[in-house]
Amino acid sequence: MTTVSMTVNGKKVSADVAPNTLLVQFIRDNLRLTGTHVGCDTSQCGACTVHVNGDSVKSCTMLAAQAEGADVTTIEGLAKNGELHPMQAAFKENHGLQCGFCTPGMIMSAVDLVKRNPNPSEETIRTELEGNICRCTGYHNIVKSVKAAAENMGG
Amino acid sequence: MSVENGIGASVRRKEDQRFITGNGHYLDDMNRAGQAYGYFLRSPYAFAKIKNIDLSAAKSAPGVVDIFTGADMVADGIGGLICGWGITSKDGSPHKAPPHNSMAVDAVRHVGDQVAFVIAETLEQAKNAAELIEVGYEVLTPVTNIAKALAPGAPQIHEEAPGNLCYDWELGDKAAVDAAFANAAHVSKIDLVNNRLSPNPMEPRAALGEYDAGSGELTLHTTSQNPHVARLIMSAFLGIAPENKLRVVAPDVGGGFGSKIFVYAEETTTIWAARKINRPVKWTADRSEAFLTDAHGRDHVTHAELATDNDGKILAFRVSTKANMGAYLSTFASAVPTYLYGTLLSGQYKIPSIYCEVQAGFTNTTPVDAYRGAGRPEATYVVERMMDTAAKDLKMDPTEFRLKNFIQPDAYPYETPVIMTYDSGDYPLAMNLAKEMIDYNGFAARKAQSEANGKLRGIGVAAYIEACGIAPSAAVGSLGAGVGLWESAEVRFNPTGSVTVFTGSHSHGQGHETTFAQIIADKLGVPIDSVEVVHGDTSKVPFGMGTYGSRSLAVGGSAIVKAVDKIVEKSKKIAAHLMEASVEDIEHEHGVFSVAGTDKKLTMGEIAFAAYVPHNYPADLEPGMAENAFYDPLNFTFPAGTHIAEVEIDPATGVVDIVDWAAADDFGNVINPMIVEGQVHGGVAQGIGQALLEGVIYDEESGQLLTGSYMDYCMPRADDLPNFRVATTNTPCPSNPLGVKGCGEAGAIAGPAALMNAIVNAIGKDIDMPATPEKVWRAINSN
Numbered sequence A: 001m002t003t004v005s006m007t008v009n010g011k012k013v014s015a016d017v018a019p020n021t022l023l024v025q026f027i028r029d030n031l032r033l034t035g036t037h038v039g040c041d042t043s044q045c046g047a048c049t050v051h052v053n054g055d056s057v058k059s060c061t062m063l064a065a066q067a068e069g070a071d072v073t074t075i076e077g078l079a080k081n082g083e084l085h086p087m088q089a090a091f092k093e094n095h096g097l098q099c100g101f102c103t104p105g106m107i108m109s110a111v112d113l114v115k116r117n118p119n120p121s122e123e124t125i126r127t128e129l130e131g132n133i134c135r136c137t138g139y140h141n142i143v144k145s146v147k148a149a150a151e152n153m154g155g
Numbered sequence B: 001m002s003v004e005n006g007i008g009a010s011v012r013r014k015e016d017q018r019f020i021t022g023n024g025h026y027l028d029d030m031n032r033a034g035q036a037y038g039y040f041l042r043s044p045y046a047f048a049k050i051k052n053i054d055l056s057a058a059k060s061a062p063g064v065v066d067i068f069t070g071a072d073m074v075a076d077g078i079g080g081l082i083c084g085w086g087i088t089s090k091d092g093s094p095h096k097a098p099p100h101n102s103m104a105v106d107a108v109r110h111v112g113d114q115v116a117f118v119i120a121e122t123l124e125q126a127k128n129a130a131e132l133i134e135v136g137y138e139v140l141t142p143v144t145n146i147a148k149a150l151a152p153g154a155p156q157i158h159e160e161a162p163g164n165l166c167y168d169w170e171l172g173d174k175a176a177v178d179a180a181f182a183n184a185a186h187v188s189k190i191d192l193v194n195n196r197l198s199p200n201p202m203e204p205r206a207a208l209g210e211y212d213a214g215s216g217e218l219t220l221h222t223t224s225q226n227p228h229v230a231r232l233i234m235s236a237f238l239g240i241a242p243e244n245k246l247r248v249v250a251p252d253v254g255g256g257f258g259s260k261i262f263v264y265a266e267e268t269t270t271i272w273a274a275r276k277i278n279r280p281v282k283w284t285a286d287r288s289e290a291f292l293t294d295a296h297g298r299d300h301v302t303h304a305e306l307a308t309d310n311d312g313k314i315l316a317f318r319v320s321t322k323a324n325m326g327a328y329l330s331t332f333a334s335a336v337p338t339y340l341y342g343t344l345l346s347g348q349y350k351i352p353s354i355y356c357e358v359q360a361g362f363t364n365t366t367p368v369d370a371y372r373g374a375g376r377p378e379a380t381y382v383v384e385r386m387m388d389t390a391a392k393d394l395k396m397d398p399t400e401f402r403l404k405n406f407i408q409p410d411a412y413p414y415e416t417p418v419i420m421t422y423d424s425g426d427y428p429l430a431m432n433l434a435k436e437m438i439d440y441n442g443f444a445a446r447k448a449q450s451e452a453n454g455k456l457r458g459i460g461v462a463a464y465i466e467a468c469g470i471a472p473s474a475a476v477g478s479l480g481a482g483v484g485l486w487e488s489a490e491v492r493f494n495p496t497g498s499v500t501v502f503t504g505s506h507s508h509g510q511g512h513e514t515t516f517a518q519i520i521a522d523k524l525g526v527p528i529d530s531v532e533v534v535h536g537d538t539s540k541v542p543f544g545m546g547t548y549g550s551r552s553l554a555v556g557g558s559a560i561v562k563a564v565d566k567i568v569e570k571s572k573k574i575a576a577h578l579m580e581a582s583v584e585d586i587e588h589e590h591g592v593f594s595v596a597g598t599d600k601k602l603t604m605g606e607i608a609f610a611a612y613v614p615h616n617y618p619a620d621l622e623p624g625m626a627e628n629a630f631y632d633p634l635n636f637t638f639p640a641g642t643h644i645a646e647v648e649i650d651p652a653t654g655v656v657d658i659v660d661w662a663a664a665d666d667f668g669n670v671i672n673p674m675i676v677e678g679q680v681h682g683g684v685a686q687g688i689g690q691a692l693l694e695g696v697i698y699d700e701e702s703g704q705l706l707t708g709s710y711m712d713y714c715m716p717r718a719d720d721l722p723n724f725r726v727a728t729t730n731t732p733c734p735s736n737p738l739g740v741k742g743c744g745e746a747g748a749i750a751g752p753a754a755l756m757n758a759i760v761n762a763i764g765k766d767i768d769m770p771a772t773p774e775k776v777w778r779a780i781n782s783n
Helices: A023-030 A086-093 A103-116 A122-131 A140-152 B016-020 B070-075 B123-130 B174-182 B227-236 B265-277 B287-293 B376-393 B398-405 B427-437 B440-452 B473-478 B512-524 B552-578 B604-612 B673-693 B746-763 B773-780
Strands: A002-008 A011-017 A049-052 A055-058 A071-073 B036-042 B048-054 B064-069 B114-120 B134-139 B165-172 B186-194 B206-212 B217-222 B246-249 B281-284 B300-308 B314-326 B353-362 B456-465 B487-493 B499-503 B531-534 B586-589 B592-595 B601-603 B626-631 B640-649 B656-666 B725-729
Touching: A011 A023, A023 A049, A049 A103, A055 A103, A086 A103, A086 A140, A086 B016, A103 A122, A103 A140, A103 B016, A122 A140, A140 B673, B036 B123, B036 B265, B036 B287, B048 B114, B064 B070, B064 B123, B064 B265, B070 B265, B114 B123, B114 B265, B165 B174, B174 B300, B174 B314, B174 B353, B186 B376, B206 B265, B217 B227, B217 B265, B227 B246, B227 B265, B265 B281, B300 B376, B314 B376, B376 B398, B376 B456, B376 B746, B398 B427, B398 B456, B427 B440, B427 B456, B427 B640, B427 B656, B427 B725, B440 B456, B440 B640, B456 B746, B487 B552, B487 B604, B499 B512, B499 B552, B512 B531, B512 B552, B552 B586, B552 B592, B552 B604, B552 B626, B592 B604, B601 B604, B640 B746, B656 B673, B656 B746, B673 B725, B673 B746, B746 B773
Parallel strands: A002 A071, B036 B281, B217 B246, B314 B353, B499 B531, B656 B725
Antiparallel strands: A002 A011, A049 A055, A049 A071, B036 B114, B048 B134, B064 B114, B165 B353, B186 B300, B206 B217, B206 B281, B300 B314, B456 B640, B487 B499, B487 B626, B586 B592, B592 B601, B640 B656
16 A cells, blocks of 8 residues: 545545555545546546646546645536536536536536637637547537636636 | 516526536435445356356355346246337238346347446445356357348247348338339439447446335336336336336436436336345446446448439439347337337438338347437438538539428428428528538638648538437337326425426436426516426426427426416316406416406415405306326427538548538527527537547457446547537427427437548548547548
8 A cells, every 4th residue: 555645636545555556546435526538448538637736637547646635626526615616617508518428528628628719719628528439429529618718707 | 478487498407506516416426325236247148048047156245135137037927127119010010029037048149238237335346246156158249240140050049030021121112212212313322321329427327226115116216318218118118016116216417318218127127126135225337337237329321312303303312220229129229220219311302202211130249229219310320421422423412412402491292202391490491501501602702711631522412301309109109119108297286486396307417306397487587596397207297208309398398387277267267266357358478367358466475365365256167277288299309400511631641620610500499599509519510520529349259348437438529529600590399388399319320421421531541430540541542
């Protein structure tokens, strides 16, 4: 076992875990933050995307131990003081989700996308979201949501 | 008077708040104190006899609670998995449904077949122990291709199904068709492969089984589209527990597309094992297991011929299909290539006679069952590829050929030669709208422009029809269904005026919590935030048939309307009493009850309160305000429309660029246009996936699944898809009180045919799905 400590959604957390524990397992199983989902076993689907030190990361591609000391944000930490993040609000407003399973990862990726591309074109959004699979929406309304959020985020 | 958030409003979804904040409750998010973890040892071979299984080393591995095999379940009296729809062959014999144990007993018949269930304190311990199980296999030669499996001399997969034949079924008047062909001026022919697909809802299947030794009750939390049907089958056929001792709960479910209709081995084994070890047991599929064991879709090989006269009128249609059932017959597998396929071969056309024959057979592959559209995409693909081929043979514009042969708007009810009675529609309206949306007449100029740039351009049409709202019970029963296909609802007022709606439908992305609440808001004037929709728990909702076949609104929504009607009827009596008027004088609109010709009125909330606090109340009336209803429609619904795809292809690379997509769909009345559009987007995306990207591939020699992960099976990504132009036409459905038809499958039904017609149009050659760049390039460069 190894002790890992990090800040998750602004709260300091620490736990003894097996050295091969993935960050996503730490988040889901140790912290019981189940908004971060697992949709595949080859790091393709992006349902487990979180932010590590501000950058989007597929949390199944990283050991918990690699996040030692890091500042991690999951979907549960995105809304502030009960107020939805503009990306969350845009997904709701534009019907950017159906079953909702890919949604947390999609939103976390999209927040990072807009951070790096404040005024993204449709093409940029589609290319950037290549690592997040949605089976329900056909992406049409996801693209629309990200565009709308980018405008509201001051892009 | 219109109502806020009522029928026809694009209300933002109530369920979204929990999904966008990470507060959904999907199955793997649930845990129970003392739970153990299950893991399946699966067959590495496509076809093998099991000579022996040695569990001794594995059982003593760290953390192992117990290990079970198929023999343990048989010894416990647990029955095999069933197919709930009986098909009769041409010769009158019933279809062959060989035994299908949850875990293999003497043989494995596809890669991934269950061999043992290891339960341990942690998942990792269960996986490690599984590696210590010694299985003695006698490896046999597999067959994965349906045409080869049905050919003489193929490996025999089940002794109960000689020649691997499940059934040889026919529909229609063969003699009439043969006669029409004999006298036809033109005969057009086509050979098609409908590629095998993996449904891939983003949430993998999972189960959490609990046993209460005190009450003897079992609770199975599972990723199901139809929890009551799962309970019924597990109870009546498998003998897991009596229905009254078995609770099945489907919480938030992350997509289904058909694949979560079926009663599978893993969920069955999990709940059975929970009782055996008297502890909660949790099993969650990983994506590899999903590829190996979630029922696949499609996998047809078809030859079709169309007879036409000199004026371009269709005379007759004949279709011969071979359908791959996989290694075992899944829950509703037999119905898909028969009554959900052959019955739709008239499409939108007036065809005097049709004959269809389908041979379904077994192979050493994952079982095939209903996947979004289920039979109707396959039918539409045959019909619409055939129409384009015939139009080309006749040198007619494909839309003109279709318009010439459409069933006309004044022809309803229209009886097809393949036992369907279409109830309503306006096919020319939808086609002309789609043509206008995509500027069909401007295509030639766009094509010239592409050619000037060294690109090939094509346009493709699919005029589809589907039979949705799957029901009615008497009809499906006469065709072999083992269940009734009605739906249930209860509308329950609380004393303070809020409402809880219990529905037998199940939402796994469709937005029922919003759409159904809109019905209540509209009909009873209750604010939408005061309406709660409960679904997916057999201990809460009345027995329901669940969600598939675009039936939730047409059947489940109609059941809600029926319950609302009873609420209104009772409320009128209370209103009459309270306002000292006769019941006949009470008028009702959107939850306001008034006395005709006066300004006296009471709201639904006031009446509900009076029903629960009946101090001043009609003497002969029961207190309380809750009504239930079961609704069994008289006919299917028939959504139909036209999708048109436009593509540009780079002949140097074979890459297909979808430059435009127009969808004009007739879904009858629409409750929430935003949700309907989203359903069309998602359906088309899956249709495009089938046509361009997806395909389950087995190695024919070893029977290994080659497309077993997202590295190998090409799921549509955001940058593979275009934006969609979506519009609806509306001929209300006459057979249900909402006038709705169903919208969930349309895109997946129309999509592949429209896109493949566009590609064939661009390259001038026939090509099978998926039209990968390599395939397209080879077709372009072939002679």
